[in-house]
Amino acid sequence: MSIQLNHKVIAVTGGAQGIGREIAKHLATAGARVAIGDRDAEGARRTAAELSGDVEGFDLDVTDTESFAAFLAAVEAKWGPLDVLVNNAGVMWVGNFDEEPESATRRQLDVNLHGPIRGVKLAAPGMRARGRGHIVTVASAASKLSPPGESTYAATKHGIFGYLSGVRSELHKSGVQLSVVMPGVVDTELAAGTATGSAKMLQPEDVARAVVAVIAKPKFEVYVPAFIGPALRWVNVVPQALRDVAMRKMVPNQVTSTDRSARAAYESRAVTGDHEGEKS
Template sequence: MSMPSPVAGRIVAVTGGARGIGREIAAVLAAAGARVAIGDLDRPAVTATAAELPGTVHGFPLDVTDTESFRGFLAAVESLWGPVDVLVNNAGVMWVGPFDAEPEAATARMLEINLHGVIRGVRLAAPGMRERGRGHIVTIASAAARLSPPGESTYAATKHGVLGYLTGVREELRGSGVRISVIMPGVVATELAAGTASGAASLLAPADVARAVVRAIERPRFEVTVPRYVGPLVRLAELLPQRLRDSTFRRLVPDQVAATRGGTERAGYERGVIDPGDRS
């Protein structure tokens, strides 16, 4: 007889859960027996996703850039099922292109969602977890937390910031029973990455990231790269002299300026980055 997953019965809150990686994380966790709350800025989509996914899934409106919205999301989940055992910070956006062509509105949105949204979630969820002596915060960062592809400079800055922030928070929470994990995937086949290149690594599916999240919950680790070999490879390359390091990373890391030049695949998505109400 197989043992139930350690995820079974846990109360999990997933931000940005209406589509893409967040939706897949919710689906896999619910299939493993977790009670999953998905929050998203797109109310119709989060309601539809919650209805479509099997298992115990409930959808809530959530704006990770608004403290009261985030606080209300966590409170609503607690009112429904009880305190959140696992918070998955998944919400994120990405504008791609030359650094000097990036609209200020895109810069602001990436900083506010990708970085401050994570800080906000940790600040709201971790103190209660510490009081209870247990809890887990899993954040979907990116391989860009260790690398900086051309064309993704601000996006990479937000992911570097997430890793730096959580490194410090993890030390503050040492011995408290609260676990911190950072998932760092390569390029994933989602709307966020449409039209970009994956470099030397294979293009990932959202399910690859979702499985990494489940593994991190079952057997907590701080840094998780997807694929796994990326972490050791980057650390090894960082030991090289600068000239060799540069040439190595140029072979491995995609040039997203070149990959997206002249393309139109990202136009609709990036209008939505700048103006969340514009998904045309």
Template structure:
């Protein structure tokens, strides 16, 4: 069965879908015939994005940091479009800089959006999928889920947490018919990554991640890195002595403390500390 055949007619909800990776993912899946629900902190932007999609699409207000908001979103989608077949968690924020210079508000926001947002979604959506013996939750995490990332300490903690949480839940859901997938890209050209370095990897575009999402819907897998070689390299390097690991990773992984362009990130990070999603 082709990707289009697996996607056509399915209800796919994209949390954080008004911009960046989420919007590109919604666009790609809509073209393949999915019925799309876009949830976003900016409800007007979600509705605007949905109006531009092919086929059936709706936009909704969604604050992923609130379980009540997520429950209302899921209920609205089910009422308007039907049960959610696939949920894509795409909301995310990132503060960059030395760990001891990070504002407490930025740290809390990253944990609330990046980690608790995923936890809320899984707790609310997965049980209904399990009751139907069918469904998939695809979460956009980060290569920072695996790699040491100077200048992204709390962001990395949130993404490590996402991977750890989903590993545990996946074990509980084994045999239930519900698939969990984690997409872990390197640096993607979005507002979240403005002013940061890519290290040894080329800058990804949102469409690269969207294609990975479509592919994992076609053929479910748990862990997917983008580019694919990152996962292989991580497994190989992890077998080496710590000193050698440190030397190799220092060449491969960007040091955002040393390279970040603070001016390019000032507006975005001000929004984070004020409680807005990126």
């Protein structure tokens, strides 16, 4: 039986394309009222028009508190109280840690870490007051791993996992659910030119299905594919020397394996340059 989310009001950040677009598509198919927020406002509205169901695009800059608050207010003005916020917007720079531009470091912190924190602080109090609500954050397997070449990206994902763990404890018995979805490498522009390691390349729809499933049946930690969770738990109990060997086999070295030319256009626009939109 397919999952039904009839009339749930759900906001998705970074939803103009990539994983966010696929999440919006699957949510709308399940019957939800879906608000797509993206810094590329034209792209958000175009995507909303292309998808079937009750979907609308909005302007959203997750790095700006006023913009995020206005986005949530516009969604609630249209459809009523927010049931679910999906923090999806994300950016990534890949390369040697000492070659990473300051602008790329700042951008990743602003979008990947401060963005979801901002969303939680803006959405969770109203949910707590109503005694219900759900915030789903699309993070990464890098929340628990640190691939060479993705040090700052991994730091932001480790950081948001830690933040949500603490907030989850604060919201215990409030009726507000928190979930962290942690996929491996997904075939999107954000991951262009990178290697997948021991896991196969995921598709955006794999993550979208996981998001819909966790909204229907909430839990805190969701790994895509599911074997990542048990594998990490096993690796973390072995001695450090063996752990290092296992991690080198499981986790790709993005410094040596990434095709930098394949990432140049994306990183210039989304991470170090004009920041047209947050693509995940």
